[in-house]
Amino acid sequence: xxxxxxxxxxxxxxxxxxxxxxxxxxxxxxxxxxxxxxxxxxxxxxxxxxxxxxxxxxxxxxxxxxxxxxxxxxxxxxxxxxxxxxxxxxxxxxxxxxxxxxxxxxxxxxxxxxxxxxxxxxxxxxxxxxxxxxxxxxxxxxxxxxxxxxxxxxxxxxxxxxxxxxxxxxxxxxxxxxxxxxxxxxxxxxxxxxxxxxxxxxxxxxxxxxxxxxxxxxxxxxxxxxxxxxxxxxxxxxxxxxxxxxxxxxxxxxxxxxxxxxxxxxxxxxxxxxxxxxxxxxxxxxxxxxxxxxxxxxxxxxxxxxxxxxxxxxxxxxxxx
Amino acid sequence: xxxxxxxxxxxxxxxxxxxxxxxxxxxxxxxxxxxxxxxxxxxxxxxxxxxxxxxxxxxxxxxxxxxxxxxxxxxxxxxxxxxxxxxxxxxxxxxxxxxxxxxxxxxxxxxxxxxxxxxxxxxxxxxxxxxxxxxxxxxxxxxxxxxxxxxxxxxxxxxxxxxxxxxxxxxxxxxxxxxxxxxxxxxxxxxxxxxxxxxxxxxxxxxxxxxxxxxxxxxxxxxxxxxxxxxxxxxxxxxxxxxxxxxxxxxxxxxxxxxxxxxxxxxxxxxxxxxxxxxxxxxxxxxxxxxxxxxxxxxxxxxxxxxxxxxxxxxxxxxxxxx
Numbered sequence: 001x002x003x004x005x006x007x008x009x010x011x012x013x014x015x016x017x018x019x020x021x022x023x024x025x026x027x028x029x030x031x032x033x034x035x036x037x038x039x040x041x042x043x044x045x046x047x048x049x050x051x052x053x054x055x056x057x058x059x060x061x062x063x064x065x066x067x068x069x070x071x072x073x074x075x076x077x078x079x080x081x082x083x084x085x086x087x088x089x090x091x092x093x094x095x096x097x098x099x100x101x102x103x104x105x106x107x108x109x110x111x112x113x114x115x116x117x118x119x120x121x122x123x124x125x126x127x128x129x130x131x132x133x134x135x136x137x138x139x140x141x142x143x144x145x146x147x148x149x150x151x152x153x154x155x156x157x158x159x160x161x162x163x164x165x166x167x168x169x170x171x172x173x174x175x176x177x178x179x180x181x182x183x184x185x186x187x188x189x190x191x192x193x194x195x196x197x198x199x200x201x202x203x204x205x206x207x208x209x210x211x212x213x214x215x216x217x218x219x220x221x222x223x224x225x226x227x228x229x230x231x232x233x234x235x236x237x238x239x240x241x242x243x244x245x246x247x248x249x250x251x252x253x254x255x256x257x258x259x260x261x262x263x264x265x266x267x268x269x270x271x272x273x274x275x276x277x278x279x280x281x282x283x284x285x286x287x288x289x290x291x292x293x294x295x296x297x298x299x300x301x302x303x304x305x306x307x308x309x310x311x312x313x314x315x316x317x318x319x320x321x
Numbered sequence: 322x323x324x325x326x327x328x329x330x331x332x333x334x335x336x337x338x339x340x341x342x343x344x345x346x347x348x349x350x351x352x353x354x355x356x357x358x359x360x361x362x363x364x365x366x367x368x369x370x371x372x373x374x375x376x377x378x379x380x381x382x383x384x385x386x387x388x389x390x391x392x393x394x395x396x397x398x399x400x401x402x403x404x405x406x407x408x409x410x411x412x413x414x415x416x417x418x419x420x421x422x423x424x425x426x427x428x429x430x431x432x433x434x435x436x437x438x439x440x441x442x443x444x445x446x447x448x449x450x451x452x453x454x455x456x457x458x459x460x461x462x463x464x465x466x467x468x469x470x471x472x473x474x475x476x477x478x479x480x481x482x483x484x485x486x487x488x489x490x491x492x493x494x495x496x497x498x499x500x501x502x503x504x505x506x507x508x509x510x511x512x513x514x515x516x517x518x519x520x521x522x523x524x525x526x527x528x529x530x531x532x533x534x535x536x537x538x539x540x541x542x543x544x545x546x547x548x549x550x551x552x553x554x555x556x557x558x559x560x561x562x563x564x565x566x567x568x569x570x571x572x573x574x575x576x577x578x579x580x581x582x583x584x585x586x587x588x589x590x591x592x593x594x595x596x597x598x599x600x601x602x603x604x605x606x607x608x609x610x611x612x613x614x615x616x617x618x619x620x621x622x623x624x625x626x627x628x629x630x631x632x633x634x635x636x637x638x639x640x641x642x643x644x
Contacts (some may be wrong), residue, residue, distance in 0.1 A: 033366045041512055041513060042509040042511060080411070098606045136603040156599075184371035184372055184538065185371070185538070185539075185579065185582050185583070186371070186578055186582060187541075188582075188599060189582050189586060189589050189590060189593070190599065192586070192590065192591065193593065196590070211512060212585075213512075214586060216587065216589075218586040218587050251513060252512060252513060255512060255513050255514075255515065256512065257516065257517040257519075257539075257542055257545050258541050258583075259516070259540060259541045259544060259568065259580075259584055260584075263518065265516040265519070265520070265545065266516055266517075266520075267513055267514050267515060267516035267517035267518075267520070268513040268514070271481035271482070271483055271484070271511070271514060272481070272511055272513070
């Protein structure tokens, strides 16, 4: 059984203009010790999916349907109080921008300490402080700096503090939401290296949410591609890179500019649909070159192609198409 | 006739830091420090570097949106720094800028037709309303916003990010400039539409015989677009040369690190200690020696005292390092 299993999860925001279906019937699983990359463009619902996994979506948003099973427990059904015990200890998050995620008026060590004291009351204060220093050392910050304030650290180091904080209560699953966005390339590489190292050392399962294809392919074993609220393709990194099946994934790969890509790059025509009023049928059909009539009416489901590992949501790969 | 369009000589831009009552002197930050380079006609020169290294400030100095602290900028032989504001005005038509964020660089209260037509109004080319509208339509068509009539009377919020950036490009091209400074024109856009904007800029460059300064923090994009690449670090130009040279033969340790991180992230992560040090010291205040000394793996005592000048190592490939 997988450590984290998401089944048919849907989440929407109920705004004045209407219902925004940010996540629609998403299913995937995350094994123990695995790194799964979740890529997609801005506004496709990646972050909403990440927040749903922690049940942190705030009004006007909410989880409409589906299950999130962690270690056999469905956290969607849990009461708020019980959910609070699951956060940090079982599942935690590295937030998008550490610069604004840290409290500027409190020393970083105290902020980590607070999390430990609240979630692991059995640990004595002295022990907890020792743990904070240890955590900081883990992420490459001098443990004696635990009483320093956020402004005394650079962007990359603040991001490391955020990582240390996510690991404070020994979680099993970590969600990294664009943890390296906004850092310059060299710092980015260091933070990625750190996440990869910790994952290997601690046997963590990490969901890496990012729009950066190069970074995700460098560290994740599997990749999931999201478009307009739907998971459109999921599979092992190599297979996605060498043999992308969904037209959107193919478009994304051919518009990606890399150092050794020769020849002209093409972008996908059109633009990302607004989720408040998505096109009927397959959400990608207005931009798809292979679109047929059926794409305009019904939504394709994620189905395995050839083997169970590689799944794609496109009618093109279904029998009789 | 020389084929040099822009010549920049020892350009310096100093910003004063915040006033601090505990210090007698205000801190001075050199955003651009003794930068010299040339841009030839019909060429795309890229500027890359981390955020805050002075790329945008350089572009703003070239397009005269900022006034330099010292140094000279020659445009087709004329020293722009010595011109009065009135004289400069007639020159402004010839160089335009494409800004980074299309959500902020166009006025949300104006219709597309007014946004694109505004440069014509400012430069007194709006006498004939019909002709002006026609020029706006042509501009919209040239950036593939067709049918143009559909877009004329829309407001910016009705357009997507990619379309807005096309409007910004149309606006910058309507005066038929000879030079465009594009400041990270794709960094705020979705990945799937980025290539479209880059291809549009390349097309425009061919069609209108433009010269371009292309600013980016992404080496891959720079390689896709540029004939030559300049690398900036903390206000200095540390390396400049033909794109192929920079990518296959980087000379400055900082460029080497940038190339290796983009070439193979996995390898860079393993070899990191041999490529670059984790330096987070604020080198803007550094008084002596090479700007890169704190992060350089080859730093020698000499580097800490003497600042290396930009020197030519192979044909047209300049580097500011003793290596």
